[in-house]
Amino acid sequence: MNLNVDYTEKRIIITAFFCTAFIISNLITVKIINLNFIGMEVPAGVLIYPLVYILTNVITDVYGEKAGSRTLLLGLGTDILFVFMTTSLIWLPSPPWYTGDSSLAFIFTQTPRILVASYISYLIGNFVNVKLTAKLNEGKESYSLVKNLGIIAISQLVDNILFIGLAFIFTVPLIDVVIMIITHWIIVLIWSAIAEPFTGKLVGWAKKGEPSVTA
DSSP states (O other): OOOOOOHHHHHHHHHHHHHHHHHHHHHHTTSEEEOOSTTOEEEGGGGTHHHHHHHHHHHHHHHOHHHHHHHHHHHHHHHHHHHHHHHHHHHSOOOTTOOOHHHHHHHHOOOHHHHHHHHHHHHHHHHHHHHHHHHHTTTOOSOOHHHHHHHHHHHHHHHHHHHHHHHHBTTBOHHHHHHHHHHHHHHHHHHHHHHHHHHHHHHHHHHTTOOOOOO
């Protein structure tokens, strides 16, 4: 099997992981993790959602702002398809001996408020990410670890405030909403900092074989 991939195929691979990471993050966010540290709790989506931002940066850095924006819309479209299919299967009739309907409903049923909050925060937070990445990398060939972390920190803060604020405000105490925003943001920064060396290598790998631009 030939594992060599060209410049365009690399974009397809990265985009596939991007869409998969977004779908998984929305699926597992139904689980709330108790960190057992000064009362901190956070949705389990934080385990993989930072990968969405990292891959957004990679796509924008390597393929441009337009490609980054289109990828965000593609990710949204794939998740809407996933939600449509998983919601549909809950309403399909099951034979009397099947006992999994309640478990499926618990996992796949999300309130409209959380879904709307997720999509709004995803689009706005990631578009901020795309814009900052495109602007700060304009005319620059080298990859900057510190700059990339700063972009993720700003865009993730926007995302966290929007998602957790819209999803939980007026349903849980305000102080708990603030704690969840801060906790989620800190974990994302730690996750992203650990992943940054690999992000730089991924950018370098994706850029290999880039077609030369002729005047």
